[in-house]
Amino acid sequence: MKRLFIIVLGLTAGSLSFKATAQTTQATANDQMRFGIKAGATLTNIGKYSFLGQEYSTDHKAGFQAGIYADLPMGGGFAFLPEATFTQKGFKLKETVGETTGEINSTLNYLDIPVLIGYRPSPEFTLFAGPQASFLLSQKTVVKANGNEVTSTTDTDNLRKSVAGGVIGVGYSITPNININGRYMMDFQSAAKEDQNQDKAKNRGFALTLGYTF
Known part of the structure; x- marks a missing residue:
């Protein structure tokens, strides 16, 4: 019985030591300037779209997101x-x-530049929000009638080349290096130029990414 008690005590102490070490490692990582890469999926639409004098609600479209990020501690959990x-x-x-x-x-393909401020209520969780500038890279639009393609265009003349927006979201660090990140993105300006009568056509939607911090 005494030997069993010693084994249980040893396992408990080892478990607590491992947990404390992991938390210390995570806290140390959160105090350092770090950089990372990420990739994942998007699900977006543009709200209302005017076509041939009618206004329609658009459906979501799946897409892709990939990029780089920096994590620069400011103190106080920010x-x-x-x-x-x-x-x-x-x-x-x-x-x-x-x-x-x-x-x-x-x-529509964009280069997004979010400028975010994050707050960590715990070493694992990060709440973040901030403005975002989006720069149009390319687009492709296909129009079909009864399943048959009528027209296809890659012209960007009627679209804004840069759009202002915002981001809000949450991140979770699975390990000090691996994290998941979910966010809601919304543009404050229409994707189309002012003379296109598409004032309500604003990019909006969600992104879910997996990141690796070096």
């Missing part, structure tokens, strides 16, 4: 978290009028 990411946005729209079903599938 951190400066700038990023540069390639982000796919866009929308889908499908409507049936009479015997004709029309579809629009649009993909």
Whole structure:
């Protein structure tokens, strides 16, 4: 019985020591300037879209996001978290009028530059928010009628080349190096130029990424 008590005591002490070491490692990592890479998926739409004199609600479109980030501690649990990411946005729209079903599938590729401030209520969790500038890289829009392609364009003349927006989200560090990050993104300006009568067509949606911090 005495030997069993000693074994249990040893295992308990070892477990507590391991947990304390892990927490110390995590806390130390959070006090250092660090950099990382990330990649994941997006799910976005543009809200309302005007087409042929009618206004439609757009459906979500899946996309891709990948980029780099920095983690710069500011003290008091706060951190400066700038990023540069390639982000796919866009929308889908499908409507049936009479015997004709029309579809629009649009993909817009941006370089997003979020300038975020984060707060860590614990070493593992990070709450963050801040403004974001998005720079248009390319786009492709395909229009179909009854499943047949009518037209396809990569022209960007009618789109804003830069758009202001914002980001809010939460991150969780699985280990000091590996993290997951979920966010909601929304542009404050229309994706289209002012003369296109698309004031409500603003990129918005979610991104979920897996990151590695060096």
